[in-house]
Amino acid sequence: MQIVDSYSGKLGNIRSIQQLRLYHLSRPALRQWRKTRHGHIYQLDSVDQWIIDQGWKNLIAVDFAGWYFNDFGLDAVCLESDRLSKHYWPNSWIEPDIMTHRPDYLPDRTPVIFKYPWFLKYATQDQFIKFLNIWVRGITLINFDPVFVQHNHLKYNLLDLIQPRTVFKIQEINSKLWMIEP
Amino acid sequence: MVNHDHWRDQQLNSFANLTGVDAILIQEKIMLDFVTQHKITWKWQGNQTKFRQLCQQYIDIGDADCQGVIVFGTILHQLSTSLLVNKIQELTQDFDYAYVAINRYEVIAHDLDFELPDSIADSIDLVMNYCDPRFCRLHKFDQVDGNHMVAAHPMDCYKLCKL
Numbered sequence: 001m002q003i004v005d006s007y008s009g010k011l012g013n014i015r016s017i018q019q020l021r022l023y024h025l026s027r028p029a030l031r032q033w034r035k036t037r038h039g040h041i042y043q044l045d046s047v048d049q050w051i052i053d054q055g056w057k058n059l060i061a062v063d064f065a066g067w068y069f070n071d072f073g074l075d076a077v078c079l080e081s082d083r084l085s086k087h088y089w090p091n092s093w094i095e096p097d098i099m100t101h102r103p104d105y106l107p108d109r110t111p112v113i114f115k116y117p118w119f120l121k122y123a124t125q126d127q128f129i130k131f132l133n134i135w136v137r138g139i140t141l142i143n144f145d146p147v148f149v150q151h152n153h154l155k156y157n158l159l160d161l162i163q164p165r166t167v168f169k170i171q172e173i174n175s176k177l178w179m180i181e182p
Numbered sequence: 183m184v185n186h187d188h189w190r191d192q193q194l195n196s197f198a199n200l201t202g203v204d205a206i207l208i209q210e211k212i213m214l215d216f217v218t219q220h221k222i223t224w225k226w227q228g229n230q231t232k233f234r235q236l237c238q239q240y241i242d243i244g245d246a247d248c249q250g251v252i253v254f255g256t257i258l259h260q261l262s263t264s265l266l267v268n269k270i271q272e273l274t275q276d277f278d279y280a281y282v283a284i285n286r287y288e289v290i291a292h293d294l295d296f297e298l299p300d301s302i303a304d305s306i307d308l309v310m311n312y313c314d315p316r317f318c319r320l321h322k323f324d325q326v327d328g329n330h331m332v333a334a335h336p337m338d339c340y341k342l343c344k345l
Contacts, residue, residue: 002200005208018196122332147287152302154263154292 023084026118027065030088042068047115047143047177056111063098064115065089077110079103099123099131108137114144121148125158129165132180136168140180190231190334204236209335212321213252213281216341217241220279222249227273228283229255233335251276254283254336262291263309270313280342282310282317285332306338317342 014022024030029045036042044052051059051069058075061067067089069076078085078092085092095103099119106112112135114120120128120142128149132140146158159178163170171179194205206214210233217224218240225248226234237243237252253273261269266289274280286302294312298305303322310317320339 001211002205003208003211004194004197004200004205013198014196015198018192021196150302152298152300152305153287154289154302154305155298155300 019082020084023082026063026116028116029068030065033065033068034088036068036071042071044072048072050173050177051111051113051141054111058110060106060110060112062112062114063117064113066113066115067092077106079106099127100134102134102137111139111141114140114142117142117144120144122150123148124150125161125165129162132162132166132168136180136182138182142178142180143176144178145176146178187230190229190233193334194232206233206236207335209283209321209337209339212339213254213283213335214240216281216320217250217252217279220250222279223247224250224252224279225277227251227253227257229335231334249277250279250281252281254281254285258284259288260290261288262293263289264293266309267294267313270310274314274342278344280340281320282340282342283336284310284338284340285336286338287332288336303338310340314342316344 032040032042048069052072052074056074058077059066059069060079061069061076062079063081065078065080065085065088066076067078078089079095079098080089080092081094081096081098083094086094093103093105095101099117120131121144123131147153149158151158151161159170159172167182169181171181173179190207194200194207197205214237217237223242223244225245226237226243228234234243251274253270257273258266258269266284270282274282284306286306289306289309292298292305294309296308296312298308307319310319317340320341321337
């Protein structure tokens with residue numbers, strides 16, 4: 001009997017088909033964007049619309065196949081953790097350690113968007129705060145489910161736990177969308 | 183919406199280094215270690231995955247004259263603490279033994295008339311104790327593995343032995 005005690009540890013590699021499946025699961029907009037190559041109209045969701053309503057000229061789209069923003073008049077720099085993205089958007093920058101590394105070539109003042117930050121799921125509060133300290137240089141938008149950052153979600157709101165531990169201004173746009181500024 | 187029956191097997195099949203059909207998660211091993219201690223018939227109230235088929239090699243699973251019950255998965259979906267307590271009491275009341283595994287992220291609100299401790303693990307312990315003081319935690323995971331396996335089989339696992 002083989003015992004699995006970690007998803008990504010000593011068991012080694014995940015099969016390539018599963019890698020592809022996970023890649024698409026964490027980038028649900030990609031399927032729709034691919035259809036636009038065949039004449040379909042891209043349907044913006046409420047987060048996309050909120051971003052566009054801000055009137056920003058450019059943004060940094062981190063790990064969610066956010067190149068579709070270029071079709072809506074924004075100049076989107078796309079940072080991706082998986083080389084598969086190069087097949088869809090050759091101009092993507094590939095950075096495998098996104099949670100703990102903010103590349104120096106990114107400008108500080110351009111808004112940074114994390115629309116599906118898979119790495120925040122099951123992150124500890126310390127890891128989450130470290131992530132904020134690394135990434136927040138200007139406006140940073142995070143769309144995530146705060147319940148899945150480890151804390152007692154039956155007793156506390158994550159924001160109430162995180163805000164006193166950071167110097168950043170955190171604004172809750174809605175229950176899953178946080179805008180963070182230095 | 184994830185199909186949990188399919189998800190668990192799909193995730194295990196995705197490991198390039200796993201070879202056999204007998205691969206199980208560590209929290210499933212904890213359950214197996216408990217239920218195999220008791221030579222009784224168990225009622226299965228868990229997800230219908232390959233793990234159920236594997237368990238049938240080690241324990242008697244039936245529908246009638248069962249002394250034990252195995253509860254986990256989608257049967258405990260999106261509940262408040264009071265609904266969780268009602269559900270677990272209802273599912274375990276007719277049995278001498280029970281294995282219950284809670285997905286902490288499927289408990290979405292606290293509406294019982296007592297205050298919870300600061301940690302989520304202690305809070306779930308308290309709620310299970312409220313269901314029946316004889317519930318004992320089988321294993322404590324300080325940090326969950328970060329990818330997908332929480333939904334495959336919950337990590338807050340409890341045993342109940344009434345005899």
